[in-house]
Amino acid sequence: MLHPRTTAASIAVCLSLAGGASAQTCITRVDLGIPPPSTQSLLGVYDAERERTIALHGQAMGGMIGTWELNGAGWQQVATPIAPPTQSVTLAGGFAFDRRRDVGVYCTSGELWTYDGAAWTQRVAWQPSSLAHGGLAAAYDELRDKVVFFGGTPLGGSPVNSTWEWNGAELVERFPENSPPARRLHSMTYDPIRQRVIMFGGQAGSQFFNDLWEFDGQNWTQVNETQPWPSARFGARMAADRRRGKVVLYGGDLEGSDNTPDFWEWDGAGWQERSIGNGAMSIAVHGLLVFDERAGQVTIVAEGATWSLAAPPLPAVTGPQSVTVQPGQGAALSVTSNDSRALTYQWRRNGQLIPGQTFSALLFVSPSESAQGVYDCIVGLADQPNGCVEVIAGPALLTVAPACPQDLDGDGTVNFADLNLVLGVFNTGCQP
Numbered sequence: 001m002l003h004p005r006t007t008a009a010s011i012a013v014c015l016s017l018a019g020g021a022s023a024q025t026c027i028t029r030v031d032l033g034i035p036p037p038s039t040q041s042l043l044g045v046y047d048a049e050r051e052r053t054i055a056l057h058g059q060a061m062g063g064m065i066g067t068w069e070l071n072g073a074g075w076q077q078v079a080t081p082i083a084p085p086t087q088s089v090t091l092a093g094g095f096a097f098d099r100r101r102d103v104g105v106y107c108t109s110g111e112l113w114t115y116d117g118a119a120w121t122q123r124v125a126w127q128p129s130s131l132a133h134g135g136l137a138a139a140y141d142e143l144r145d146k147v148v149f150f151g152g153t154p155l156g157g158s159p160v161n162s163t164w165e166w167n168g169a170e171l172v173e174r175f176p177e178n179s180p181p182a183r184r185l186h187s188m189t190y191d192p193i194r195q196r197v198i199m200f201g202g203q204a205g206s207q208f209f210n211d212l213w214e215f216d217g218q219n220w221t222q223v224n225e226t227q228p229w230p231s232a233r234f235g236a237r238m239a240a241d242r243r244r245g246k247v248v249l250y251g252g253d254l255e256g257s258d259n260t261p262d263f264w265e266w267d268g269a270g271w272q273e274r275s276i277g278n279g280a281m282s283i284a285v286h287g288l289l290v291f292d293e294r295a296g297q298v299t300i301v302a303e304g305a306t307w308s309l310a311a312p313p314l315p316a317v318t319g320p321q322s323v324t325v326q327p328g329q330g331a332a333l334s335v336t337s338n339d340s341r342a343l344t345y346q347w348r349r350n351g352q353l354i355p356g357q358t359f360s361a362l363l364f365v366s367p368s369e370s371a372q373g374v375y376d377c378i379v380g381l382a383d384q385p386n387g388c389v390e391v392i393a394g395p396a397l398l399t400v401a402p403a404c405p406q407d408l409d410g411d412g413t414v415n416f417a418d419l420n421l422v423l424g425v426f427n428t429g430c431q432p
Contacts, residue, residue: 032306033074036066041235042288042301043095049102050117051294055301056095056106058086065106067115072294075306083120084113092185094138096147101168105140105147109133110155112171124171131164131171135184139197142190144217148197151183159184159204163215176219183209187238187252193245194268200249201233208232208255212266229271230264237289241265241309243296248309250289250300315339315379320396325367327401334361335377335393342382349373369400 036042036057044055053070064083068075084093084106093108104115110133112124132152140147147166153159161182163174186202186209197215201208210232212223236252247266263274288301298309320333337343337360347357350373354362364371376394 027300027307027309030306030308032070033076035070035075035301035304035306036068036077036288037304041092043093043106044288044290044299044301045095045097045104046290046293047097047102047104047117048099048293053290053292053299054097054104054115055288055290067120069117070292070299070306072292080115080118080120082122084111084122085109092134092136092152094136094149094152094188096138096140098140098147098166098168099142100145105138105166107131107136107138107149107164107166107171112166131162131173132160132184135159137186137188137199137202139188139190139199141197141215141217142192143195146217148188148215150180150188150199150215151186151202153184158182159202163220176215179220180211180213180222181209183234185234187236187249189238189240189247191240191247191266191268192242193240198238198247198266200230200238201236201252203234208234226270228273230262230273237287239289239291239298241291241298242293243291248289248291248298251287251302314391315341315343315381317379317391317393320362320375320377320394322397322399324399324401325364327368328366330366331364331398332361333364333375333377333396333398335379336360337379344380344382346378346380348376348378364398367398367400369402372398372400 036055042055042057044053046052047054047069050071052072055068055070055075057066057068063086065086067078067080067083069078085108093106095104095106097103098105098114101114102116106113106115107124110126110131111122114121114123131149131154133155134153136149136152138147138149145167149164149166151159151161159182161179163176163179165172165174180199181204183202183204186199188197188199190196191198194214199213199215199220201210203209210230211225214221214223230249231254233252233254237250238247240247245267249264249266249271251262264271265274288299290299291297292299292308295308300307300309315337316339317335317337319335323331323333325331333347335345343360345358345360347354347362360377362375362377374395374397376392376396378390379393380390
């Protein structure tokens with residue numbers, strides 16, 4: 001059971017893997033000042049060169065977008081002379097960070113802009129082509145050194161399934177043999193472990209998508225659906241957790257639902273859901289999701305606050321081992337660890353906490369058959385009292401052998417020792 005946590009936390013929201021898997025983690029609220037207004041749709045990328053998160057949010061109708069930065073110490077809004085236009089308070093452009101040229105790349109309203117940490121520069125003027133004006137998504141392909149854009153809605157039109165690439169000098173439309181269906185407000189990111197641009201979900205009219213696609217620079221390939229699998233949605237956020245080698249999917253709108261505060265993780269083979277324990281984060285569709293490489297954690301902005309998804313190393317433990325005990329004999333289940341940190345222990349039987357059993361060993365003195373069951377031990381860090389760093393040791397099965405009337409000496413076997421007891425009684429002239 002895994003519960004990552006940061007030390008700067010003031011509030012922790014526990015997440016657990018659905019489906020009975022033995023892992024948990026925590027989202028932790030951190031005090032980093034006032035973030036960008038989360039009443040607006042937010043877009044964010046991580047600036048690997050300057051080691052900070054860049055966030056964009058919508059401003060007034062017909063105005064410019066707002067630019068914010070998080071440098072580890074706190075949020076601050078950046079005043080720029082010019083910025084990309086926004087047609088509404090809802091941002092619907094594609095935003096990615098070009099790791100070779102060290103600029104944020106944003107495409108909206110048929111224009112392409114770059115941000116170098118000080119100023120915005122318009123690189124491509126208005127395009128009256130299949131390049132979408134809104135609802136498109138973007139990801140930087142590190143292997144091929146290009147920013148990939150897909151889908152969206154051109155001015156006055158319906159969603160498209162066009163693929164475009166920015167190579168630092170020009171914006172070029174690509175024509176793969178196979179492409180996903182047309183859509184808008186889908187999610188895209190680059191998976192650095194599997195070296196693919198991946199895309200999930202989106203919307204086209206009344207149709208909501210939950211398909212997953214990979215782009216290798218030549219073609220789009222749909223990933224076969226397995227279970228569990230995220231439901232169809234649009235407006236979700238997606239980022240690669242480079243520390244743990246997973247892609248995190250957060251929130252979005254489901255059909256008939258405005259806010260979906262759920263988390264999923266993709267490991268290249270399947271999805272796993274992480275469900276929120278107490279519902280403290282609810283405005284998922286307006287959230288921001290970025291992996292902070294400097295801090296080694298996922299950063300989230302929701303409900304006017306900044307949250308992190310992080311984890312100290314888990315305790316390394318071994319045991320306990322299953323054991324069968326004979327009637328009248330004692331037994332012990334134990335957990336061992338060479339971790340130098342102070343650990344805590346809590347034993348459970350059949351999933352229920354055993355009061356007072358908070359040591360590394362669980363002792364049984366002449367247990368009866370009622371003590372049989374499946375035992376495990378929750379091992380945590382003593383300096384993480386809210387349970388955000390825990391691992392479950394076990395399970396182990398305790399079996400109590402049934403009593404045997406012929407086992408007169410109670411050693412668990414019927415042998416000559418038991419016969420000698422019978423003969424001894426017989427020699428006294430009494431009935432055994």
